Amino acid sequence: MPSMRLTILGSGSNLHPTRAAAGYLVRTDRTFLLDFGPRTLMNLLKTGADRHRITHILFSHFHADHFADFIPFFFDAAYYSQQLGKREGLTIIGPRGTKRLFNVIVKTFPGFSSAQFRLTIREVADRSFRIGRTRITPRTVVHSQRLHCLGYRIQYGKKVLAYSGDATYCEGLLKLCRKADVAVLDCSFPANRPGRGHMHAEDCGRIAQEAGITRLILSHFYPIADRYDVTRQAERWFSGQITRGRDLLTVRV
Ligand SMILES: [Zn+2]
Numbered sequence: 457m458p459s460m461r462l463t464i465l466g467s468g469s470n471l472h473p474t475r476a477a478a479g480y481l482v483r484t485d486r487t488f489l490l491d492f493g494p495r496t497l498m499n500l501l502k503t504g505a506d507r508h509r510i511t512h513i514l515f516s517h518f519h520a521d522h523f524a525d526f527i528p529f530f531f532d533a534a535y536y537s538q539q540l541g542k543r544e545g546l547t548i549i550g551p552r553g554t555k556r557l558f559n560v561i562v563k564t565f566p567g568f569s570s571a572q573f574r575l576t577i578r579e580v581a582d583r584s585f586r587i588g589r590t591r592i593t594p595r596t597v598v599h600s601q602r603l604h605c606l607g608y609r610i611q612y613g614k615k616v617l618a619y620s621g622d623a624t625y626c627e628g629l630l631k632l633c634r635k636a637d638v639a640v641l642d643c644s645f646p647a648n649r650p651g652r653g654h655m656h657a658e659d660c661g662r663i664a665q666e667a668g669i670t671r672l673i674l675s676h677f678y679p680i681a682d683r684y685d686v687t688r689q690a691e692r693w694f695s696g697q698i699t700r701g702r703d704l705l706t707v708r709v
Pocket residue numbers: 517519599622
């Protein structure tokens with residue numbers, strides 16, 4: 457079985473000056489996205505991946521930094537399907553609240569309801585499902601008290617990729633990352649300048665070490681995180697390979 461490829465479309469947060477916000481392209485036997493934050497659509501175009509072959513978008517939660525580029529993406533998909541050709545169906549997957557949100561969006565934005573492809577909206581919690589031959593396990597993580605927030609564990613063949621979404625150090629995240637080959641974790645802050653609702657670099661290292669992962673990718677940086685050596689901070693806890701995420705980095709899992 458060929459390997460899984462992960463491309464970081466955005467390693468920053470909402471208003472980061474040089475990094476797009478949260479978004480990841482995953483290629484297995486299928487092509488799908490994890491989150492779709494502002495400026496990640498531009499990076500998706502730069503990868504050369506065919507955006508019309510994206511069949512699933514998995515959202516971790518609905519803060520704008522994980523979501524905003526869905527709007528121009530869907531507008532384009534609807535237009536394309538009407539004017540230029542057929543498109544495979546699109547499935548939107550996310551935590552509680554996904555159906556309500558997307559039903560309103562599709563009904564409200566001009567042109568959205570005339571898309572000529574099947575749109576499926578699914579809410580998921582802590583149970584596995586498949587996309588083609590790829591096994592996905594969502595896991596509830598602690599981030600915002602007012603929102604149901606998910607991370608995703610993605611297995612293709614024997615390889616496992618874990619994505620935290622936005623999360624604090626918690627039991628759900630440890631389970632999500634258990635023995636993963638690669639884990640992409642929310643490293644919003646440097647350890648010496650922590651903030652609420654997110655991990656800092658040492659939290660990421662600690663999760664990586666305790667979950668026994670192989671390679672840690674730090675991502676979701678706030679601008680403050682770029683002023684410190686977050687890799688070195690994560691190394692205080694984790695002895696495996698650590699990569700400081702950057703936009704358009706592709707790794708084989
Ligand atoms: Zn968030």
